[in-house]
Amino acid sequence: MDATAMLEWLLERNVSALLRVDAGRDGIRPWTFHASSEPQHDDSWSVRTDADSAEECLHRARKALKQHGLDLPE
Template identity: 40%
Template sequence: MTMTMTMTRAKGRWPKLDPNDGVEDVTLLILEWLGEQGVGAMIRVDAERLQEGRPAWTFAASGGPLLEGMRADGASVAECMGRALLRQREAGLSVPF
């Protein structure tokens, strides 16, 4: 992943991202941004579901501007986070990534 550090309103740690990189490369930055908005969020992998061939990745978030808690599942980090970002936008929270 190619990043150039740029000073922003946050805490000076938001990078400019290479548009060819996937969402899985910025997942921790997304979680941090959500926390700064008052949203509690997490992503986890379930080893049992992975062994069973089921979607093993789960994103969950609640609080802040989200009126209801939300969850998104996927077979990969990219799929899970892609679904999570879509659901957040539908809830009116546009993550800047």
């Protein structure tokens, strides 16, 4: 699943998410993924992963999201 499909899949499940690259980090883990559930729920959560590449960042994000019951398709 590519980044766009992943973000759309999360949107369909009312999860706010973003993938960002930050050039200001001088190449040190410049990729960030952040996702969060609806803040007004008692069981709200958030996930953040940082990595050296977009691929690794999304891989880490998938693992973190799975811990919150979001098992993304391949």
